[in-house]
Amino acid sequence: MAYALEKSDAAQLGPSEAVASDPALISAVDVDVFYGEKQALKGISLDVPEHRVTSLIGPSGCGKTTFLRCLNRMNDLIDVCRVEGEIKIAGQNIYAPEVDVVSLRAQVGMVFQKPNPFPKSIFENVAYGPRIHGLASKKSDLQGTVEASLKRAGLWEEVSDRLDHPATALSGGQQQRLCIARAIAVEPKVILMDEPCSALDPIATAHIEELIDELRQKFTIIIVTHSMQQAARVSQHTAFFHMGVLVEHGKTEQIFTTPNDERTESYITGRIG
């Protein structure tokens, strides 16, 4: 029955929104990732279209988060991790030696699984990014950026009167929206979301999902999710990973209704996972 539900959800988005010829902003070609001896990703080639939500699905340990973290070179933090192949964002290979990781991450923002606001005030959380990147020179500019970001993250109404309160006192859903506001405050092109709703209750999840749909107008979003309903609800494109291999990718509707690969079908109908 779950299968039928997903099908109708995916259909609601309308097939016209996901077109095969959507221009690709990110294109990965033959990406291999190793953790020491162990190969976590094998020959991933994937195009991610601009101003669309692309969801990465697959069973635990399939490498979807690893792939996501390749896109802003967060994997650099792991000493034993090695990335081979080519990932181009807006035509530039982000693993080229001349690329500065710091400016890459300003272009490719990230929202994590567990809300991780800084233990500072709400204002400071959002203002930190613009400040270190020198995006707002004047104090009024900074306030404007903070307000705009919080508004876009749908949090302004709830926190406008207590910007100086500690961010850690917010509820889980509010914290996650604050993290989204923090990410968009530096005006990235791409936002990576690593299971952003896994620690949230259904109402907060619905909030975030609505938000993702709105953010698509301005940003390209890649979301890792364990919930197939969520993938069906929020994304126009879906990529299915299994055991470090990209099994199948395409329009969400097509993946959920007429998957080409048997493994994809087994996964979305709940037989493997």
Add this chain to the structure above:
Amino acid sequence: MTDSFTQHSPHLANRHAAEIRFQWAGRVAIFLALAFLFVMIGSIFYKGTGAFWRTYVALDIDLSKDAIDPQDLAGASYGGLVKKALKAKFPDVKARRDRRKLYGLVSSDAAFALRKWAEENPAELGGVRKFWFVASDDVDVLRKGGIDVEGKESDRRVSDKELKWVATLAAEGRIEQRFNWAFFTSGDSREPELAGILSALVGSAWSLLVCFFLSFPVGIMAAIYLEEFSKKGWWSDLLEVNINNLAAVPSIVFGLLGLAIFLNTFGLPRSSPLVGGMVLALMTLPTIIIAARAALRAVPPSIREAALGIGASPLQSTFHHVLPLAMPGMLTGAIVGMARALGETAPLLMIGMVAFIADVPQSILEPATALPVQIFLWADSPERAFLEKASAAIIVLLFFLVVMNLIAIVLRRRMEQRF
């Protein structure tokens, strides 16, 4: 049905018994530890609190023109005046040996005190005046009940005659106990009744200051580099093992190192708080590094990811976000390390901070001693009265240790941020 629901199996009873046994073993262990602590601190206080009071003897001093010439204050024999007053008090003491004992009732400080008074108040000279002089250490110990007066005369430091004199003076209200401010305001002395801890305290303070300013920045920076920036590998593992080993090296070894390197090679001033502080810094460094690394490790990785994820450089992530969160733990570790350094004796003996220092050191280059070394010196002295001083110095040392630990707790509470 109900009895099967609540039924106790013998297995379950055993488990409960084991639990109760374990809890009782724990309580007994804690009780024993507290009991030992109580006995130790109790005995120190019992022995040491006496040193905060000292005995004074009142004598009538002749200040007439014949005795002290106001035109020639320096020429007067102040010691002679004190002796004369004692002689006048007990005119029947004739034998030379008895006389000497009689003069020994007051401290050798009496003559200096009298002279000082005379120089400060030349207008009040003339006539006879009652002065309170510091009593000798034997009288002091006697008055505090430290001498067994019932025992054989040959077994005690105070003879029967002295007992009688003291009793006479006491009966006339000429013996008094006053708070011993001098214990906190003067340096060490050969005379127990005059000895104080100020020089040792200041020496300790200078040494700790040097130790803190050397070991804290270096230790924190080393910990930040090792924890946040260095690549993990066999090299960093080797470093970690060595740092941990260094923390366990007996402190006297650091003293030997200081002797060989700082004194003999670099020729830094012997017995100085500078070298003492450097040696203590070497000793404290591994403790600070280990505590600081633990504090950094306790900061959740999500904070670093959050900062790096919006494009902060590793340095910005560390200094803007990780360090503020780790600071309370780092400071606590540093203060605990400092407290250990404050109580350290062995390395200071090696670099010569064990000398007899009566003057308060004015800088880190002057010869000094430290509190624990002073305790060691006093505990080693033959005079009975020094034992009391040693215990009192331990009380002062414990006081500072407790204060430092309290500061650590307050700092941790103040700076702790939830994340």
